[in-house]
Amino acid sequence: MDRLPRWADVALVPFVSLTLAALISALVIIAIGQDPWEAIKVMVQGSVMNAYGWGYTLYYATSFMFTGLAVTVAFHAGLFNIGGEGQAQLGGLGVALVCLFLPWPHWTLALLGASLGAALFGAAWAAIPAYLQAKRGSHIVITTIMFNYIAASLMIFMLVDVLRPPGKMDPATANFPPETHLPSFNEIPGLNLVFTSGVPANVTFFIALAMAVVVWLLLWRTRLGYQIRAFGKSEPAARYAGINPTRIIMITMLISGGLAGLMAINNVMGEAERLLGNSASGAGFIGIAVALMGRNHPVGVVLAALLFGFLFQGGAELGLWTKIPIELRTVVQGLVILFTGALDMMVRMLLTRIFALFRTRKLEAA
Amino acid sequence: MANQSGAEAAYAIELKGISKAFGPVQANKDINIAVPKGTIHGIIGENGAGKSTLMSILYGFYKADAGQIFVNGQLTPIPDSQSAIRAGIGMVFQHFKLVQNFTVLENIILGAEEGQMLNTSLTKARKELERLARDYDLEVDPDALIEDLSVGHQQRVEILKALYRQADILILDEPTGVLTPDEADHLFRILKGLKEQGKTVILITHKLREIMEATDNVSVMRRGTMVATVKTAETSPEQLAELMVGRKVLLEVDKGTARPGEVVLKVEDLRVRDEHKVERLKGISFEIRAGEILGIAGVAGNGQSELLAALGGMQAATGTATLKGAPLPLSGAGSDGQSRRRSGIAHVPEDRHHHGLILDFTAWENVAFGYFNDPRYQKNALFMDNDAIRADTERKMAKFDVRPPIPTLAAKSFSGGNQQKIVVAREMEQNPALLLIGQPTRGVDIGAIEFIHKQIIALRDAGAAILLVSVELDEIMSLSDRIAVMFDGRIMGFRDPEKTDERELGLLMAGVTGKGEAA
Numbered sequence: 001m002d003r004l005p006r007w008a009d010v011a012l013v014p015f016v017s018l019t020l021a022a023l024i025s026a027l028v029i030i031a032i033g034q035d036p037w038e039a040i041k042v043m044v045q046g047s048v049m050n051a052y053g054w055g056y057t058l059y060y061a062t063s064f065m066f067t068g069l070a071v072t073v074a075f076h077a078g079l080f081n082i083g084g085e086g087q088a089q090l091g092g093l094g095v096a097l098v099c100l101f102l103p104w105p106h107w108t109l110a111l112l113g114a115s116l117g118a119a120l121f122g123a124a125w126a127a128i129p130a131y132l133q134a135k136r137g138s139h140i141v142i143t144t145i146m147f148n149y150i151a152a153s154l155m156i157f158m159l160v161d162v163l164r165p166p167g168k169m170d171p172a173t174a175n176f177p178p179e180t181h182l183p184s185f186n187e188i189p190g191l192n193l194v195f196t197s198g199v200p201a202n203v204t205f206f207i208a209l210a211m212a213v214v215v216w217l218l219l220w221r222t223r224l225g226y227q228i229r230a231f232g233k234s235e236p237a238a239r240y241a242g243i244n245p246t247r248i249i250m251i252t253m254l255i256s257g258g259l260a261g262l263m264a265i266n267n268v269m270g271e272a273e274r275l276l277g278n279s280a281s282g283a284g285f286i287g288i289a290v291a292l293m294g295r296n297h298p299v300g301v302v303l304a305a306l307l308f309g310f311l312f313q314g315g316a317e318l319g320l321w322t323k324i325p326i327e328l329r330t331v332v333q334g335l336v337i338l339f340t341g342a343l344d345m346m347v348r349m350l351l352t353r354i355f356a357l358f359r360t361r362k363l364e365a366a
Numbered sequence: 367m368a369n370q371s372g373a374e375a376a377y378a379i380e381l382k383g384i385s386k387a388f389g390p391v392q393a394n395k396d397i398n399i400a401v402p403k404g405t406i407h408g409i410i411g412e413n414g415a416g417k418s419t420l421m422s423i424l425y426g427f428y429k430a431d432a433g434q435i436f437v438n439g440q441l442t443p444i445p446d447s448q449s450a451i452r453a454g455i456g457m458v459f460q461h462f463k464l465v466q467n468f469t470v471l472e473n474i475i476l477g478a479e480e481g482q483m484l485n486t487s488l489t490k491a492r493k494e495l496e497r498l499a500r501d502y503d504l505e506v507d508p509d510a511l512i513e514d515l516s517v518g519h520q521q522r523v524e525i526l527k528a529l530y531r532q533a534d535i536l537i538l539d540e541p542t543g544v545l546t547p548d549e550a551d552h553l554f555r556i557l558k559g560l561k562e563q564g565k566t567v568i569l570i571t572h573k574l575r576e577i578m579e580a581t582d583n584v585s586v587m588r589r590g591t592m593v594a595t596v597k598t599a600e601t602s603p604e605q606l607a608e609l610m611v612g613r614k615v616l617l618e619v620d621k622g623t624a625r626p627g628e629v630v631l632k633v634e635d636l637r638v639r640d641e642h643k644v645e646r647l648k649g650i651s652f653e654i655r656a657g658e659i660l661g662i663a664g665v666a667g668n669g670q671s672e673l674l675a676a677l678g679g680m681q682a683a684t685g686t687a688t689l690k691g692a693p694l695p696l697s698g699a700g701s702d703g704q705s706r707r708r709s710g711i712a713h714v715p716e717d718r719h720h721h722g723l724i725l726d727f728t729a730w731e732n733v734a735f736g737y738f739n740d741p742r743y744q745k746n747a748l749f750m751d752n753d754a755i756r757a758d759t760e761r762k763m764a765k766f767d768v769r770p771p772i773p774t775l776a777a778k779s780f781s782g783g784n785q786q787k788i789v790v791a792r793e794m795e796q797n798p799a800l801l802l803i804g805q806p807t808r809g810v811d812i813g814a815i816e817f818i819h820k821q822i823i824a825l826r827d828a829g830a831a832i833l834l835v836s837v838e839l840d841e842i843m844s845l846s847d848r849i850a851v852m853f854d855g856r857i858m859g860f861r862d863p864e865k866t867d868e869r870e871l872g873l874l875m876a877g878v879t880g881k882g883e884a885a
Contacts, residue, residue: 217749221749221750221752222748222749222750223738223739223744223750226731226734226738226750227738229727230724230727230735233724233725233726233727234720234724234725236720236721237720237721237722237723237724237735239680239703239721240678240680240703240713240715240721240722240736241703241704241735241736241738242679242702242703242704242705242706242707242736243703243704244702356429360429360431
């Protein structure tokens with residue numbers, strides 16, 4: 001098979017996939033009797049045309065970066081961790097316990113403590129499926145998805161029966177103390193010149209970007225990353241090289257779960273400032289799409305997370321300002337995932353053919 | 367396809383001026399070849415000479431940049447494999463394309479089903495299969511599952527598949543790479559039968575012996591060009607080798623006498639069980655001295671792989687082993703690949719694709735494979751020194767003449783011979799006390815074989831102990847200082863290569879002990 005030039009592989013394929021997804025989405029909007037042009041205008045207007053919109057887009061993107069990186073790290077070890085949702089919820093539990101039950105003098109220290117708590121709880125939730133995979137051969141896809149359900153039930157139990165303050169009706173913890181409040185973009189000197197009104201995007205955004213760099217360094221610059229990638233490419237070869245499969249599966253899944261858990265500092269500590277039910281609200285699953293679209297590379301993940309942040313925020317705007325129901329957001333996301341993930345090969349093959357055609361033309365002309 | 371003007375066309379296949387480039391690499395350059403009807407035509411060349419590309423063009427996998435294809439004298443464009451099948455061309459790939467949990471019959475009709483119900487096709491195929499089996503000596507149980515068949519039988523199913531699709535021209539790509547000598551002989555009998563029935567066979571190989579044995583004519587390819595087409599009866603292996611490589615090649619290994627020193631590896635009562643608890647190694651004992659090559663001869667699957675795996679730290683075993691007098695753990699802690707490397711054992715595995723290399727990794731990443739803990743490859747406690755690895759790779763590539771010498775190229779982009787050179791360079795350059803080396807020249811072209819053999823001898827003369835496992839008896843005979851023959855997980859006996867011959871070794875390989883030796 002002839003190959004695509006690199007720029008087409010990295011940029012053109014996702015672009016064509018997205019255009020196709022947008023076209024089908026437009027057809028769906030026409031089918032429900034609305035104006036797709038209007039819809040796009042509202043989406044763009046509400047998410048990237050002003051600082052307020054960006055404040056939400058970047059907030060969502062932050063969450064997706066964490067979960068996308070979580071999927072990416074596991075993917076390089078040949079493990080498909082689709083338990084990011086559960087791991088992020090447990091991360092939320094970790095954040096809540098750290099913020100509620102430990103005294104914090106300053107938000108920086110609280111952030112450090114909460115990050116540890118979030119990563120630890122997320123990692124712990126990934127540890128059991130990892131152990132089952134490494135020692136018993138139970139497939140990680142099955143176990144991680146089962147653990148999402150267990151996490152959901154566990155969180156309901158924790159919120160309703162354990163952490164709910166007496167006298168309150170809603171299943172949520174008490175508000176975190178003010179010392180644990182993380183600065184939002186509108187409270188950060190310099191940034192507050194742009195973000196003048198209150199937005200949910202907060203300092204966690206920079207932690208997410210830092211994590212992308214850390215993941216890149218880990219995978220491509222350290223011995224551990226080398227072993228993870230080697231193991232992911234070929235387990236028999238890894239065994240030949242003396243790479244311990246159990247060790248790699250465990251460590252990789254702990255890192256992956258930890259990254260998914262870290263998401264909680266963004267939404268639980270940075271935004272809600274208390275732990276609510278269904279705290280991850282689907283970001284764990286979107287992380288899979290983000291990793292797929294980002295080709296399992298941290299740079300790609302950051303870009304894909306921004307795109308999904310835009311879709312998430314723009315979709316919410318649709319529900320607010322048009323007669324298009326907010327559920328259409330799910331349709332659009334589904335189409336993006338379908339085209340960038342599942343139908344990626346279709347677009348790729350199509351483009352490969354077109355490129356091959358041009359190449360022979362050029363040869364004939366020469 | 368019916369051939370209207372068949373009487374006049376003397377050639378089953380005629381390729382004129384075929385060229386194909388992949389980016390900057392010219393894989394085929396103005397190739398002309400004519401294959402007379404009813405003959406077996408060999409195409410020989412080193413790995414990367416362009417044989418497979420040429421056949422892929424003929425079978426419609428690639429589109430040639432220029433040139434014409436004539437089938438039975440008629441200009442026939444072949445844009446895809448369906449057109450190739452319609453033109454009566456069948457292909458048997460090196461790696462079979464069979465559904466493992468389907469029966470033979472189901473595999474044969476796969477893609478050639480007629481009508482909505484399977485039964486009609488199956489009944490028709492069963493009859494046709496009986497006829498083919500009768501005519502061509504191609505006995506296979508039509509109801510057997512593929513996964514239960516031996517490799518040789520699976521290959522027959524591939525041939526039957528092509529014949530069932532009414533192929534008149536059969537292309538076989540490196541068909542004997544996976545076969546035992548016996549199975550290979552049987553395959554050649556089948557091919558001769560096909561020829562007698564008027565079929566045309568194109569045999570792609572890099573093994574001179576097969577060309578000499580089975581073909582009528584032979585075309586030699588070198589670096590994308592067709593350098594010669596000759597009648598097999600009028601050529602010799604030496605001449606073909608020279609044509610392939612472009613210079614005189616030493617087919618015999620030139621080595622001095624061994625000067626064995628102290629015992630390096632001593633193994634006693636080594637036993638290995640596989641995952642089904644079947645004993646694959648049934649109590650093996652031997653020793654290897656410094657500066658000595660112990661060759662393990664045997665038909666594939668008689669425990670040689672397990673022997674390498676156990677010593678290389680890939681598989682747990684029982685028994686005792688010592689390396690230079692120090693105990694070598696055979697299971698549990700200290701028996702993994704990393705511990706083995708630390709204790710001075712290097713391992714060139716039998717299967718470079720599944721074990722020796724990560725094909726998606728670059729050459730330099732592969733040079734660090736297994737040695738990623740090497741202090742020379744670390745920048746500090748945290749990070750690896752990728753620049754140092756790349757520099758080291760450049761040095762190794764130069765020393766072992768790996769082509770192209772580009773450390774950043776993915777391992778899968780190298781030809782088989784060059785991939786093997788990367789593995790051999792990595793392991794030999796560790797200056798090991800003991801080198802385990804399995805099938806050092808499997809799927810490797812003649813030029814590289816000569817080179818790798820020289821390196822093995824050089825390492826021996828430098829004082830390393832070498833355990834050589836190979837299914838190529840010639841290789842064992844010419845390299846070893848002592849030969850151990852394995853059969854059914856046991857060593858049948860030790861022989862001096864100077865005082866034995868292929869016949870005696872062949873009998874031992876089949877489990878026959880002449881002099882009443884204990885098995």
